[in-house]
Amino acid sequence: AESSHLKYLRECLKLAENSPPRPTNFRVGAILILRRDTPDDTSEDDKILSTGYTMELPGNTHAEQCCLQNYAATHGVYEESVADAFPSQAERDGRKILLYVTMEPCGVRLSGNTPCVHRIIQTRKSQDNSNNNNGIDKVYFGVKEPGTFVGESQGCKMLTEAGIQWEFVGGLENEILAVATAGHEKGNKKQEADERGTNIEAISQ
Numbered sequence: 246a247e248s249s250h251l252k253y254l255r256e257c258l259k260l261a262e263n264s265p266p267r268p269t270n271f272r273v274g275a276i277l278i279l280r281r282d283t284p285d286d287t288s289e290d291d292k293i294l295s296t297g298y299t300m301e302l303p304g305n306t307h308a309e310q311c312c313l314q315n316y317a318a319t320h321g322v323y324e325e326s327v328a329d330a331f332p333s334q335a336e337r338d339g340r341k342i343l344l345y346v347t348m349e350p351c352g353v354r355l356s357g358n359t360p361c362v363h364r365i366i367q368t369r370k371s372q373d374n375s376n377n378n379n380g381i382d383k384v385y386f387g388v389k390e391p392g393t394f395v396g397e398s399q400g401c402k403m404l405t406e407a408g409i410q411w412e413f414v415g416g417l418e419n420e421i422l423a424v425a426t427a428g429h430e431k432g433n434k435k436q437e438a439d440e441r442g443t444n445i446e447a448i449s450q
């Protein structure tokens with residue numbers, strides 16, 4: 246059977262298809278989920294906490310940003326303190342808070358808006374500064390960010406430096422890139438090679 250990781254990345258890819266194609270960003274989908282992150286990968290008590298896709302919310306918004314903002318809005322908190330509304334340790338019952346996203350979270354954005362890695366890190370700084378780390382435990386993504394806009398992506402490194410686990414899940418790269426770059430002008434052989442090339446190399450933690 247297909248791994249749950251690929252199952253959820255396929256769900257994220259479906260979300261990404263709702264995103265309006267633009268030459269200036271990527272179409273990405275994200276799902277925030279509560280689940281047991283067990284090696285055998287089977288768990289019945291998964292709970293979807295929120296979803297998001299690029300430009301779902303007004304403005305130049307990213308999938309991960311919309312996912313967190315949607316959760317915050319439905320729980321009556323500001324996005325900056327979204328983690329305060331995350332399930333308590335008791336409610337989690339040993340499950341982890343995972344973020345599935347079709348593309349590596351951005352470490353820098355050409356627009357200068359807050360990168361998604363910062364938003365993910367922010368969830369682990371709970372208001373009362375207790376180190377109960379009630380934030381996102383791990384990020385799963387299906388492609389490294391291509392070099393189109395920011396060159397060598399820094400997202401993974403920044404997550405590692407912040408002590409947040411991440412894992413690249415192979416198998417959907419071509420589909421994810423095709424959706425992500427639908428708004429990019431075709432025929433630019435250099436750009437296409439660049440966008441495809443970055444995902445051939447293996448990604449190591």
Ligand SMILES: Nc1nc(=O)c(N)c(NC[C@H](O)[C@H](O)[C@H](O)COP(=O)(O)O)[nH]1
Nearest residue numbers: 270271273299307308350354355356394
């Ligand atoms: N992980 C991720 N989720 C998204 O929803 C999205 N659009 C990107 N895209 C990354 C890319 O680096 C930025 O889109 C460009 O750097 C332009 O920056 P803006 O998006 O205009 O802030 N990356």
Ligand SMILES: [Zn+2]
Nearest residue numbers: 307351360361
């Ligand atoms: Zn982003």
